[in-house]
Amino acid sequence: MSGNIRFDFMHFMPYIHLPPNQKEHHSLWVDFPNKYYDPERGRELYQRYLAELVLADKLGFDAVVVNEHHNTAYSMMAAPNLIAAAIIPQTRNAKICVWGTPPNLEYPNRLAEEYAMLDVLSQGRLEVAFPLGTGMEYWANPISPATARDRFRESIDIILQAWTQDGPTTYYGDFYTYRYLNPWPRPYQKPYPPCYIVGTGSPETVELAGKLGFGYASVFVTKPRALELNQQLRRSAAQHGHQLRPEQLPLQVITYVAETQDKAEQEAIEHIRFFFEDALRTTPTFLAPPGYLSVDQLKKRAALADKLHGGFNFEAINEAFFVAVGTAEQVVERIEEWGERMGTNHFNILGAIGNMPHWKVVKNLSFFAEDVMPRLRRGAGLERRAAAE
Amino acid sequence: MAAVEPFAHFERETHTVNGVKTVVLTAGRGQPLVFFHGAGIWHGLKFALPWTERFRVIVPMHPGIGESGDDPAMTDIHDYVMHYLDLFDALRLDKFHLVGFSLGGWLAANFAVEHGHRVERLVLVGSAGLRGKERPKGDFFSLPPEQIPSLLVSNFDVIKPYLPDNPKDLDFMGERYREGATLARLLWEHPYDTKLPRYLHRLTMPTMLVWGEEDRLLPVQNAELWRRHIPKAQLQTFKGAGHLVLDEKREAVDAVQRFLS
DSSP states (O other): OOSOOEEEEEOOOOOOOOOTTGGGSSOSBSSSOGGGOOHHHHHHHHHHHHHHHHHHHHHTOSEEEEOOOOSBSSOSOSSHHHHHHHHGGGOSSOEEEEOOOOGGGSOHHHHHHHHHHHHHHTTSOEEEEEEOOOHHHHHHSSSOTTSHHHHHHHHHHHHHHHHHSOSOEEEEOSSOEEEEEOOSSOOSSSSOOOEEEEESOOHHHHHHHHHHTOEEEEOSOOHHHHHHHHHHHHHHHHHTTOOOOGGGSOEEEEEEEOSSHHHHHHHHHHHHHIIIIIITOOOHHHHSOTTTSOHHHHHHHHHHHHHHOSOOOHHHHHHHTTEEEEOHHHHHHHHHHHHHHHTOOEEEEEOSOTTOOHHHHHHHHHHIIIIIHHHHHHTHHHHHHHHHO | OOSSOTTTTOEEEEEEETTEEEEEEEEOOSEEEEEEOOSOOTTOSGGGHHHHTTEEEEEEOOTTSTTSOOOTTOOSHHHHHHHHHHHHHHTTOOSEEEEEETHHHHHHHHHHHHSGGGEEEEEEESOOOSOOSOOOSSOGGGSOGGGHHHHHOSSGGGTGGGSOSSTTOHHHHHHHHHHHHHHHHHHSSOSSOTTHHHHGGGOOSOEEEEEETTOSSSOTHHHHHHHHHSTTOEEEEETTOOSOHHHHOHHHHHHHHHHHO
């Protein structure tokens, strides 16, 4: 793997104290009643999750990743910048990745300001990813999904103008008018923090990332689809005169490391099951509000949803997605292989999976940091393979 | 596929209006009667056949719905009013009766507010557009698509022939999703027009309101709201009819015909 290999620790901060009847709810998103949220337990979870993010920094992860979702037990980070602000003073080295607020759901000047604040506060450790937002976010926010993509593009345009041109400037757009675009403060990093687009890979967003020279973080896409996306982005970036670097293609890996494969599976699978079966559970209508997808995409995804129907199956998940559950050696091997295949050296480790208890997260991160990271950083796997041949 | 031809007896013309393919269905002879359909026209025009005996019934398909093309730049009702000014020029239509159903009622009310001299008589059927206290239980957008058809009617048999056998038919779902996007562009952020009541006094032409008493999408109480702003309008409601009152009740179709004759 070329360049410096990089490991991020991504947290979703789920609210895990679900009522016993939670499976009767068709969705843990959008309309899942918020009476089930107990602030005292929420506070305990925040405290615990923040400690896990801080631990990742201490253990030598290169970055911690937070993200934004609304109206859901899946994530308690409705405002990820607040979480980022809370962990900045508690961390030293890790980059702080806010992956991120949908720029079309927030006033773009305010987002430019908040990210600049975080970048200054962290002395240039911020990285930003722009999501369009899941379909579910549009049921929770007052923005039309039908104009979301146009607004998304315009918002990013405004944010980049605010970061790259000396203010005050003006902006007269379709959605926003700025007579004095002049946000204080400005980003610590020049010209601005590393940026990505994050999503499930609709052609429009991949193309936009290529045009802007941004990275692309694909989430919850299957292995072949992820490869396809990386290739598309390389092509698109090249067409726009950008040389895409491997670290711009973070690869999301569901990871759990333990003493033996059996133990790893025994300890992790129930939480992976919770993640797919419960935390991600929602309805096709919430997933695809009108105008959010093209008709073609809708039909493709509807056909796929019918195929995947039939409940949780670890083998199938393991096969379809990037899942590394096993011993340190197995995890090293898989990550190395996927890194080569996908042309990346940037791994976004989902190490706090679903309703995993604190001890498992600590164990997982510690095993990963002590037994996986060093080998991959040294390229130990490559040496081993060479020796075997 | 649907078991029946939804537009039997109508002739189809295609116009290009400001670059947008616009399909116009026409049947009958006599005074022109323009019908603005709702957010979908898959349930056909069989109900309108009695009108064709006395009127030239003209049904343009709205951009983004049915067989007409898409124009994502059309993001409010006024864009549709302007679209129809251009189309009516092309059709050399000057004065006509205007009947609007649901979304088409909202559009018809706007057209008539702005261009009242061109509208002989106005009929609003289960019309959207006003902000009522009576909100439907589930909003149209958040319903699973396979549940929408049955919500539209009191008697499901009326629309059954126009629906695919498989309620999750991908092509049918795709077409409805496309129409949903059209609707979302128009009214996701504002599912009503807060300004419209200011201008409804301009509806000085004879005006009729028609509603199904079992309308579950826009409950019949909405009719009173319209009448408050158009006091001279006559209101007729029909028992045993849902939102698609014209499709369900021949009496409603006849009442409109009497009003226009």
